[in-house]
Structure formats: structure tokens, C-alpha cells
Amino acid sequence: xxxxxxxxxxxxxxxxxxxxxxxxxxxxxxxxxxxxxxxxxxxxxxxxxxxxxxxxxxxxxxxxxxxxxxxxxxxxxxxxxxxxxxxxxxxxxxxxxxxxxxxxxxxxxxxxxxxxxxxxxxxxxxxxxxxxxxxxxxxxxxxxxxxxxxxxxxxxxxxxxxxxxxxxxxxxxxxxxxxxxxxxxxxxxxxxxxxxxxxxxxxxxxxxxxxxxxxxxxxxxxxxxxxx
Amino acid sequence: xxxxxxxxxxxxxxxxxxxxxxxxxxxxxxxxxxxxxxxxxxxxxxxxxxxxxxxxxxxxxxxxxxxxxxxxxxxxxxxxxxxxxxxxxxxxxxxxxxxxxxxxxxxxxxxxxxxxxxxxxxxxxxxxxxxxxxxxxxxxxxxxxxxxxxxxxxxxxxxxxxxxxxxxxxxxxxxxxxxxxxxxxxxxxxxxxxxxxxxxxxxxxxxxxxxxxxxxxxxxxxxxxxxxxxxxxxxxxxxxxxxxxxxxxxxxxxxxxxxxxxxxxxxxxxxxxxxxxxxxxxxxxxxxxxxxxxx
Numbered sequence: 001x002x003x004x005x006x007x008x009x010x011x012x013x014x015x016x017x018x019x020x021x022x023x024x025x026x027x028x029x030x031x032x033x034x035x036x037x038x039x040x041x042x043x044x045x046x047x048x049x050x051x052x053x054x055x056x057x058x059x060x061x062x063x064x065x066x067x068x069x070x071x072x073x074x075x076x077x078x079x080x081x082x083x084x085x086x087x088x089x090x091x092x093x094x095x096x097x098x099x100x101x102x103x104x105x106x107x108x109x110x111x112x113x114x115x116x117x118x119x120x121x122x123x124x125x126x127x128x129x130x131x132x133x134x135x136x137x138x139x140x141x142x143x144x145x146x147x148x149x150x151x152x153x154x155x156x157x158x159x160x161x162x163x164x165x166x167x168x169x170x171x172x173x174x175x176x177x178x179x180x181x182x183x184x185x186x187x188x189x190x191x192x193x194x195x196x197x198x199x200x201x202x203x204x205x206x207x208x209x210x211x212x213x214x215x216x217x218x219x220x221x222x223x224x225x226x227x228x
Numbered sequence: 229x230x231x232x233x234x235x236x237x238x239x240x241x242x243x244x245x246x247x248x249x250x251x252x253x254x255x256x257x258x259x260x261x262x263x264x265x266x267x268x269x270x271x272x273x274x275x276x277x278x279x280x281x282x283x284x285x286x287x288x289x290x291x292x293x294x295x296x297x298x299x300x301x302x303x304x305x306x307x308x309x310x311x312x313x314x315x316x317x318x319x320x321x322x323x324x325x326x327x328x329x330x331x332x333x334x335x336x337x338x339x340x341x342x343x344x345x346x347x348x349x350x351x352x353x354x355x356x357x358x359x360x361x362x363x364x365x366x367x368x369x370x371x372x373x374x375x376x377x378x379x380x381x382x383x384x385x386x387x388x389x390x391x392x393x394x395x396x397x398x399x400x401x402x403x404x405x406x407x408x409x410x411x412x413x414x415x416x417x418x419x420x421x422x423x424x425x426x427x428x429x430x431x432x433x434x435x436x437x438x439x440x441x442x443x444x445x446x447x448x449x450x451x452x453x454x455x456x457x458x459x460x461x462x463x464x465x466x467x468x469x470x471x472x473x474x475x476x477x478x479x480x481x482x483x484x485x486x487x488x489x490x491x492x493x494x495x496x497x498x499x500x501x502x503x504x505x506x507x508x509x510x511x512x513x514x515x516x517x518x519x520x521x522x523x
Contacts, residue, residue, distance in 0.1 A: 049436070072441070079438035091430055093247075106439035108233050150437070 001027045001158060001189045002048065007057030008213075009043050017043035019213035021057070025191060027157070030184045032200050033193040034224055035210040041193040044210065045162045048191065049081050050074050062157050079107055082151030082188075086163035088143045090135040096122070096146050097131040103150045121149040125179055141172030145179065152183055159183060161192040165199055173199055200224040233443075240447035241454060244423050252455065255419035259459025259505060260466075262412035266405055267467045267501050273401035275488055280394040282486045289368045291354040292378040302352060305376045309356055312370045314363030319355045326350040351378060409508065412459075416512030420452050424516060448513045456509020457502055464498040 002025040009018040017040045025031050033041045046052040047059055050066050059066040062080045069077060090099050097118060104114045122128040125145040135143055144164060151159055161180070165173035177199050184190045194200060200207060200223065207222030208215060217225065245252045291309065293302060302320070309318050321329075327348050331338045358367050364382050371380040424431070434444050471494060475487050 075435075075438045075440045077438075078436060081438075083436045089429070089433055089436075091433065102433070103437040105236060106434050106437055106443055108230055108443075111232060154437070 001025055001029070001062065002191065003058075003060040004047075005058050007047065007054045007059055009040075009047065009052060010055045016213050018047075018054070018210075021210075021213075021215060023208065023215065023218070025189060027189055028184070028187055030181070030190040030203070030205040031192070032203070032205055032207045032222075032224075033191065033210060034195075034200060034207055034226065035216075036226065037195075039210045040213045041210055042162060045160055045191070045193050048158075048160055049078055049083055079154060080157050082148075082154070082156035082159040084144070084147050084151045084159065084161040084164045086166040088135075088140075088147045088167075090143055090146055090150075092135055095132050095134055096127060096138070099135065099146055100150045100153050103153050107154065109154075117153050117155075118149075121153045124152070124182065125149045139172075140168050141175060144168060144172075144176055148176070148179055148183075152188070156188065158189040158191065161190070161194075163194055164192065165194065165196045170198055174202070177203060197224040197226070237446045237450050241450040244427065244447065244451055245454060248419075248423050248426065251419055251422055255415055255455050256459045256462070258415045259412050259456055259508070260462035262408050262415065263460050263463035263501050263505055264466055266408040266412070266504075267463055267497060268470075269401050269404050269408075270497060270500075271467065271471060273397060273405075274493075276394060276397050278488045279486055287364060287382060289356040289358070289364060289371060289380050289382045291356055291371050291380045292351045293353060294376050294378050295351060297352070297376050301376050305374055306354060308374055309354060309371055312367055314358045314360070314367050315356055316359050317355075317357040319357075321353045321355055323348050323350045323352050326353060356380075409504065412456075412505075413508050413512050413515075416452055416455055416509050417516045418512075419455060420448055420513035421516035423451060424448060424513075445514075445517055448517055449510050452509035452511075452513030453506050454509070456505040456507070456512070459509075460502045460505025463505070464501050467497065467501075468494055 002023070004021050004023045007018055007021045008016070010016050019040075021044070033044055035041050043052060047054055047066070048061055050069065054067050057067075061077065064073075064077050064080075066077060091102065094102060100118045100121060101114050104117060109117075119128060119131075122131055125148055127142060127145055127149065130138065130142065135146065138146065144167075148159075148164075151161075159180070164180075165176055168176065173196060180190055180192070181203070204221045206220050207217065207224070209217035209222075209225060291305075293305060297305070306318055306320060309315060327341075327350055330350065331341060334340065356367065356371065358364055368380045368382050371377060431444055472490060475490060478487055
């Protein structure tokens with residue numbers, strides 16, 4: 001599903017964010033990316049959806065050569081991915097329903113399909129009853145659940161989450177992780193960069209630790225391994 | 229493009245216009261003002277052109293013949309004039325006809341002619357029309373050389389002054405029109421840039437969920453086109469009203485001033501301005517989007 005070979009990323013400032021990374025993440029995997037701040041987790045995640053280009057090496061996501069894509073092909077790469085951010089990134093002037101439907105409207109899905117899918121994913125994250133609510137009236141956990149609903153509404157093969165519980169309290173974080181687990185059980189690959197020790201230790205999934213741009217640990221059923 | 233998608237674009241454009249209500253009003257008025265001035269100059273330049281060419285076409289050479297010529301000699305002079313390059317029309321005006329015309333021109337004062345009794349002091353003449361104003365002078369000189377011609381007259385200075393004036397006005401008008409079109413373009417580009425900036429979060433999300441650049445661009449382009457065409461419609465409305473009043477006033481007071489009639493002239497101007505406004509709007513938003521699209 002995700003294959004990296006000899007990937008390095010050196011920013012224009014000279015900062016080496018990733019140094020010769022090679023990794024394989026298979027379909028249905030649930031992977032935590034852990035490591036100290038500035039170790040390269042964010043860069044790793046951004047390379048997957050072509051927010052950044054690698055300085056060298058090859059990246060395959062969903063069978064696409066990410067680094068070799070024409071700019072005009074990038075939208076089609078992203079349609080196969082669901083992306084969740086720490087700060088939710090919901091549109092304040094759209095309701096919960098509209099925020100989720102938006103992801104399908106922009107890829108020109110038929111209206112009936114949109115209705116069906118949006119209601120389905122809102123059920124999945126337990127927010128069907130808040131469909132007409134605006135984000136400002138939701139708690140942080142609820143907003144993140146809307147963002148997750150939006151990320152999965154187009155049935156992506158991979159969900160990429162960058163610190164999705166960073167702004168949430170432990171109970172809410174745990175709820176969010178249960179939702180991710182359910183999504184993963186349906187066959188969706190999960191890649192999640194996190195600082196959340198409780199989440200990583202509790203979930204017992206594959207853990208990839210990055211330090212100074214290199215993979216220092218890749219362990220099935222791993223622990224967070226750092227003191228917060 | 230699906231019809232539903234197009235509806236979506238228009239809906240987004242309209243909601244964005246509503247959202248930035250004040251800014252939208254401001255840019256519609258600036259566009260209206262620019263296009264109004266542009267339209268005013270266009271109408272002015274075209275009218276001056278019209279007047280100039282009306283006057284230019286009226287300029288003709290009067291060729292007066294010597295009094296002692298017979299019919300054959302006069303015909304001979306006529307054919308020779310016709311052969312001069314630049315001549316398009318030669319009309320013979322015999323002395324009787326000249327007198328009748330003169331009487332008509334005098335109107336109520338034609339009693340003055342009674343002193344002439346039965347004599348007619350006017351010469352036989354040819355009226356010569358030429359293909360372009362530049363030809364008047366050389367043709368007149370050539371005609372004056374012909375045997376049997378007393379003299380050849382034309383309004384030389386008027387023509388030459390008119391000539392420089394129209395050229396100058398055309399040039400200034402063109403420069404102003406280009407300048408104002410650029411100003412309108414700049415204003416719309418700025419307005420769209422503000423709405424794009426206000427919606428950069430939304431654009432970012434659209435990119436993350438896989439919207440194509442074209443899809444993201446369209447609502448803004450439509451918004452720009454709405455701004456541009458709305459502004460141009462206001463400008464057209466004001467111009468039509470103003471021109472109507474102006475032509476009525478001028479027809480009443482200055483009968484001889486040859487203004488271009490309202491129809492179909494104003495229709496063309498209106499279509500031109502609306503098309504220009506819409507294109508300027510679309511172009512303006514394309515310009516301001518170009519930088520924002522790189523996410």
C-alpha cells in the first residue's frame with residue numbers, strides 16, 4: 001500500500017528531515033509514527049499526500065509513484081487518501097453535514113450517493129443527530145469526529161492522521177481511537193503520527209519510531225517508548 | 229462538466245458575493261465607474277470620428293468654368309477631371325441650377341436677388357468628390373491646370389486641421405481606454421484576491437480532499453464574471469440614459485451637429501461593455517488565483 005525506498009528530505013534551509021528511509025506498510029496495517037518533536041514524523045506524513053516532495057528516493061502510495069506525479073495528477077492521488085489534522089480544519093460556515101458532503105461535492109459525486117454516504121459515515125462516528133449543527137457548537141472531540149467522517153466519506157484506501165488527538169483530552173482521544181480502529185477493521189490502512197503515549201500503549205499496533213530522520217524501531221504491537 | 233457541478237459553482241460564487249457584501253458592492257461600483265468612463269470616451273471618440281468623416285465626406289472641390297465655353301468643351305473638361313487619380317464623382321451644375329440652389333439657401337431673403345433681374349452672374353461648375361481627404365489638395369491643383377477652368381476651390385485649412393484633430397482624439401481615446409480597462413482589471417483582481425484570501429482555508433481543504441485546480445478555480449472565476457458584468461450593466465444603464473438626454477438636447481439646439489443615432493449604435497456599445505466587463509472579471513480572478521493555487 002505504502003512503499004518508500006531510500007527517501008530523504010532536505011529542506012531548503014539545509015535541515016535534514018528524513019535520511020534514507022525505506023519502509024513498507026501493507027493494506028490493512030495500523031501504524032503509529034512516533035518520535036521526538038522535529039524527528040521527521042510530520043515530513044513523513046506530508047510526503048505521503050504530496051504536500052512535500054522528497055529530495056531523493058521513491059514513494060509509492062496506492063500504486064502511484066507519488067514523487068513522479070504531474071501536479072494535475074495530485075488530486076487523484078488524494079482522492080484515495082483520507083487526511084485528518086490536529087486542528088480539525090472544518091469550515092465554520094458549513095454544517096456538520098455540509099462539511100462532510102463537501103469532500104464528495106468537490107469530486108463531483110452524484111447527489112444521491114452523497115446523501116447515502118454522508119449519513120452512513122455520520123452514523124459511523126456517532127454524529128448523525130448533529131448533522132445540522134455548525135462546528136462552533138461542537139466540542140473538540142465532536143469536531144475531530146466530523147473531520148474523520150469527512151476523511152473517510154470517499155472510501156479511501158489509506159487514512160493519514162497527523163496528531164489527531166493532540167488537542168483532545170484522554171477520554172475523547174480514546175473515543176477517536178476506537179473510531180479509527182473500526183475504520184481499520186473495515187480494511188482501511190491507518191497511518192498516524194502521534195505524541196500520545198496512552199493511545200499508542202493502549203492500542204498495541206505496529207509502531208515505527210523516527211529519530212533524527214531515521215527509522216530507529218519498527219515493532220508489531222509496540223509501545224510508545226518515550227517519556228512524555 | 230455536470231450541470232449539478234455548475235450549479236454548485238454558481239451557488240458558491242453567489243454565497244461568496246453575499247459574504248463579502250460590502251467588498252462586492254465596492255468592486256461593482258468601481259467596475260461600473262471605470263466602464264462608465266471607458267464607455268463615455270468610446271462614445272465620444274466614435275462620435276467625433278463620425279462627425280469628422282461626415283465633414284470629410286462633405287468636403288468637395290468646386291470647379292468653376294470659364295464663361296465662354298460651349299457644351300462640347302464643358303463635356304471635355306468633365307471627362308478630363310474624371311481621369312484624375314483620386315476623383316470618385318463629378319457632377320455638373322449649370323448656372324441655372326446654381327442660381328436655384330443659391331435662392332434656396334437664402335430662404336426668406338431671396339428677394340435680394342430681384343436686383344439681378346434676368347441676368348445670372350453664376351458660372352457653370354463641376355462638383356468633384358474625391359476618395360480621401362488627402363486627395364483634395366492634389367486633385368484641386370490638377371484641375372486648376374485644365375484648359376477652360378476658371379478656378380478650383382476647397383476648404384483646405386479646415387480639412388487639414390480636422391485631420392490632425394481626429395487623429396489626436398483617436399490616439400488619446402485609445403490610450404485612455406486601454407488605461408481604464410487595465411484599471412478595472414486591477415480592481416477586480418484585487419477584490420477576488422480578497423475573497424480568495426478569505427477562503428484560503430476552504431481552498432486548502434478542497435485540495436486535501438482531492439479537488440482539481442479547475443474545480444477550485446471556477447467559483448472564483450464566476451464570481452469575477454458576476455462582478456464584472458454587474459458593474460458593466462450599471463455603466464450601460466447610465467450611458468444609455470445620458471446619451472438619450474444628450475441627443476435630445478442637441479437635436480433641439482444644434483441641428484447641424486451630426487451625432488450618431490441611438491439605435492443600433494448604443495446596442496453595440498452595450499454589448500461591447502458587458503462583454504468587456506465579463507472578460508475583465510474572469511481575467512481578474514484568473515490573475516489573482518494563479519499565485520494562490522500552489523498549495
